[in-house]
Amino acid sequence: MKLAFISDIHGNAAALDAVLHDIKLRNVDQVYVLGDLCYRGIEPKRALELVRALNCEVIKGNADEWVIRGVGEGEVPNQALEMMNRERDWIVSQLDEECIEYLKERPTELNLTFGDVTIHAFHATPNSLFEVVQTDDSDEVLTEKLMAKQADLYIYAHIHKPYVRCINGKYVINCGSVGLPFDGLKKASYTLIDIEAESIQVSNVRVDYDVESVIRQFKESDYPNHELLANILDNAKL
Template sequence: MKIAFISDIHGNAVALDAVLEDIQTKNVDKIIVLGDLCFRGPEPKRALQLIQNLKTDVLKGNADEWVVRGIKQGEVPNQALQLMQTERDWTYGQLTHEDVTYLKELPTEHTVPLTEKLTIHCFHATPTSLFDVVPPTADNETLQEKLMSKDTATIFVYGHIHLPYIRFFNGKAVANLGSVGVPFDGLAQASYLIVEGSGAKYTMGIQRVPYDVDKVVRQYETANYPNLKMTEVIRNGSL
């Protein structure tokens, strides 16, 4: 089995187009989506439609929850709350009632067999939270406690932090996909993960895909997106 995991599209449909084209060249058996589909990008509706057209397993992210019910005080820095709520309202206005219902009803975790001997547990941030942040610098004990609670799984995959990495310890593996639409690691390219297994053997690899960043910047501008500082994040591949 060969599985592509994608996450954190954030309404960047141009980057998602590039990733899906790249995946087509990799002969994967399945695509799994780990959330944050629409919010903070110039094409929330088209990004959502592209994901829905995959007809695959899709999980909810914190940004999907925000689209559904708004952003609560304490979930983002106080100085960012008003602007991000305005961004959320803009995104909500691009979607239909059916779109919002789809986001509301997404599950929050998924277990998938890679082989007859290997199982992957995947989620957006942690198995119990859409919002907790587990960074690449976390020690093994923290990874074990926050991410690796399912004893039957060998591989644990998540999104949310937009910082791709892979760690192996205690006979198991943890991987973050990075972000399709808004990478934070300083490389302005989309990021996703491929996991391939046979029997008890497996490989994992972060994939980086260039896309037309200038086009996305223009989309923010022509769409009258309420926070044009997002264009700097897109250009730089970092906050």
């Protein structure tokens, strides 16, 4: 059984196209989406339509919550709040009410079972869409924040930096970001899990796409914060 976990698309439909093509070439059986579909991207509606066409399980991320109700005080630095809400308003202007309702209805976690293998998947932590657990946090922090529920694999997103750790015989996996990586590598990221009768293989896959084309789209648009987003894409860093 081959499973793909994708997340943090952030309206980058070009990156999502490339990832979905790669997934098809690898004969993946099932795709799961861990949130942040539209916000901070130049093609929010097309990205959402591509996700919905998968007919797969999709959960909510913090950026989906922002699209629904706006960015709240204390959720981002004060100096960024006004601009990020302007970005949110631009994203909403590209969507219709059905899109907003779809985001509202998303659950916040997945509990999956494949034979003897159990997977707990969520966007940031099981209890929060916003809490940050980084790649270099200790095993103790990961255990406390991510591994409260019994499972064999724990998969999350949110930080845009893919990694795989083993803690006490369990996998902790971050699938990175399809549309807005922060680890310095200008390639889309997703997680591939291959479950066989007596083995589990986990890998984070990086996929090339035309980053320069997306940067040009931002620069030629009326997106409120296009210079920042173009810079993040160009450097793959926040």
